Amino acid sequence: MSPVLPRPGPLRSPVGLSQAVVVLLGVAIVADLFSLLVGFNLHSAWRDVLSAGYDGSSGDSYERTETLYGLSGGLQALSLLVCGVVFIVWFNRIRGNAETFAPDAHSKSSGWAVWGWVVPVVNFWYPRRIALDIWTASGPEPHLGLAKPPSRGLINAWWTLWIVTVLHGNLASRMYERAEEGTDIQQALVQLMASDVIDIAAAVLAILVVRQLTAMQHQKVMGPVVSSGDQR
Template sequence: MNEKEPPVAPQAPAPRPVRGAARLAVVALALAGAAWAARAVWHIRLAMAGEPASGPPDQGDGVHRPLNALENSYHLVDSAGGAVTAVCAIVFLLWLDRVRDNARALSGAEPRYPYLWLFLGWIVPVVNLWIPRGMVADVHRSVFPDRRLPAVVNWWWGLWLAGLAGGVGLIYADSTDEVIARAYTGVWPLLAADLVIVAAAGTAALMVRTLTAAQQERIDETAPANS
């Protein structure tokens, strides 16, 4: 009688290349930072020009006066910055998805947060204060449980939250015309928010490079064993 052969354990998926996704994320973050720096320049230009005698663009009760050339150009800068930020968000999430998959392949452990939170974690109120950072931290800790979390992760997250605060940062509570009126009457909060967001983009790029380099180091270490 033939003995039954023991079941073969499924082979863990091999880590996927991550350097390309990291480079794209760094470039996208640099462009997003440049877009917000350009917005800051236009805020300064508006403040220096001063509010026209005709008053702010949005004059209340649904009345909007024609925009001048500088105000029109700010609308273009604002729209371009929004588009660049949206593309940056997509590229960053693609990088995060890649390093999450690699962390699972290297550690053999499932991610702490299910896949759906990769997207919902940024937009669901309250939990968006910690889940995105938790996903990034999980990528590092699952592969390097004995290493301290790089400080740049906390710097990035602190700056990101500061950029969200106050209704003048990443998510404006006012329309573009109302932001123009803010620049005329009190530009400093706008400039402070712009500076924080530019710093957050730069810190995020450094974080991407740091976590990618660490993960690639582990991939290179395990490559001979997997070949």
């Protein structure tokens, strides 16, 4: 008895959503760079406080920089939230297209394209698995294997950095919240700045993933670009 496959739905262009995601990822990168700069200044301000004492000059500089650092964290959280929502909408759309391309190429149901990001524990591997299935289904010949699918290295690199930035960012934030001594705060700031760097790298890879998957689906629908010389 053959398995019952899901009924394919209509194809919907992911191009507009992908452009919005890329812009929002760029905004998130700018927020990370701002946090990185302010974090470096706050680290320097703490160095001045520890070496010269908390006088009027160093104290005022520290308080201004600390307030600015709190603002940068809020901007990071806001940009992540907005970008995350639009990214999941785009991800759900390309998952729907991928099911139309190859209904039998998916190991997870379509609902997990959304819930897989928010359900605890499974959100550490379900989105990657779904992304790999989309990658396969969006390739030239997902059923017959007539063409070798593109390398999955980009997906794996992006997902690895995403997991690292989530885990390391949470650890660094807890270190900063619990730090009381100046030296402990400086160490926590170093970890937070390292988390910003990792997050920037993850966002750059996410941009490449979004562009590549969108291009693969667009080409699958529209066909390869034919040069004028090939039309003879």
